[in-house]
Amino acid sequence: MKIENNIDTFNSLIKRRGFIWGPSPEVYGGFAGFYSYGPAGMALKNNILDLFRRECRYFGFGEVECPTIMPSIVWEASGHLERFIDPVMRCNKCTTLYRADKFFQENLPDIVIEGLSSKEMETLIKKHNLFCPKCGTPFEKIEEYNLMLKTSVGNNVTAYLRPETATTTYLLFNRLDQDARRQYPIKIFQYGKAYRNEISPRQGVLRMRAFDQFELQLFISKQQEMEFEDYDEIKNKKLPLLCWKLQEEGVNKPDLISLDEALKNKIIKKPAYAYCLYIGYYLTEILGIPQELIRLRQHSINERAHYADDAWDLEIETRQFGWVEICGIHDRTDYDLRRHAEFSKQNFEVSMGSDPNLKEIPQVLEIAFGIDRIIYVLLETTFNVEEGRINLKLKPNLAPNVVAVFPLVRNKENIRNLALKVHRNLLENRIGSFYDTAGSIGKRYRRQDELGTKWCITIDYESLDDNTVTIRERDSMDQTRVNISDLSEIIKMKQEE
């Protein structure tokens, strides 16, 4: 295929080089909404996760992992059973599907729809003789479209695959309270699969039916939200904020303002929430996504999830899909813990300050990343074509290979042997090295450029005489000569930079 700086070249690259494949299973024609990662994509994903886990430890978050399947009562309590099931009407003749509540709203504007049961809606259909606008067939029944994937466990017990990891983290609350010795705020994250039965998944890995979430949770008191201990450290950080008001005025460029300013202007209500916005932004920035492609966009009241008091999306501007949400930051209040306390008949009121008699249900602040979306936007934003050369400008530590080692020519045994020795030595030092002898040296450089490998090490004739090798840098293509004995140390140092 012709190498051009366009989206077709990019889309072919991520398949060709083993980043993302699908829809899976491809040999059976594919199943919409399900994708696989090849070796390069998985290496990239693991590097992102390593980085995120390291940074979460730095911010004081502990990690948990919960089951992906939970019984119905959990989702009743969380509100997902109610909110994730949409009432729909299906035309018996042309099988077109309509959202019942929306259809009523448009066609019967005088009637209050909210809270109506399926039976009541069916009565409305008959009373007003509602029919399919496409073919004129009268509607009959209200059906349910469930955005959660239903399954049955054991002896026909209904259960659901989790539509988010967050809820499963909240269910550990009383354990976490003990585990953290009641030192609030409690900071916990969970990484894992979540499932949503999208009606029509599109846009590749951006809207999958099985996807990875990486969600950070803060359990915190109301007082701590307003007097947050770490706020001072981050209050002068400037973030690209696009608040709801600006959006209403038709603005879509964010304001780069400090969190303190945002708080003073009442764009943000709570210092602890501001801290969450910062963590979301920080974790995005260290992936190497250019600042000008990042914005934090506040949800309007209508856009917010059922549990949210305030919500901002962290979005990345892409060529192929416009602004893409990679992270949602939600003020979930005490909604979840209150509901789970109620449904499980547990007492989740705890003392979080110095007065042991002052008890309340903790507030929850959430930072929820979609890992697959991160992988997509990272690949797309680092993709470059420079004079016919594909260059994936990933940060060195995220690239599938840290270095690649080549003999300058293949048909000289002594050069080949030395190259292999250098490669093995790097591996001994646990540096991710890839060895390649096929084709010309230029071709091998290009192959690595496509994977984002930052440094290529070449063993040439000079190496045989003085034990030096060249390190070729990906973006500049400049080469420096170093001693083989120093190589591992130098690469490790470069990685730290």
Add this chain to the structure above:
RNA sequence: GCGCGAUUAGUCUAGUGGUCAGGAUCUCGGCCUUCCAAGCCGAUGACCCGGGUUCAAUUCCCGGAUCGCGCACCA
């Protein structure tokens, strides 16, 4: 889920109711090669799935899957 269009090697594509489905690139093997997709020789590899029409279907028809666009949907 609806409407329109599409689906041919790993990738990008040409083409056909009937001989071996063509090209580019990639990949692999060999030769050559003292640093950025060089050259030469050789090789592997594809008509989305199911049904129908037909002596014969990758090609035409129907259904399904998937993708793209629009509508709807998107906690």
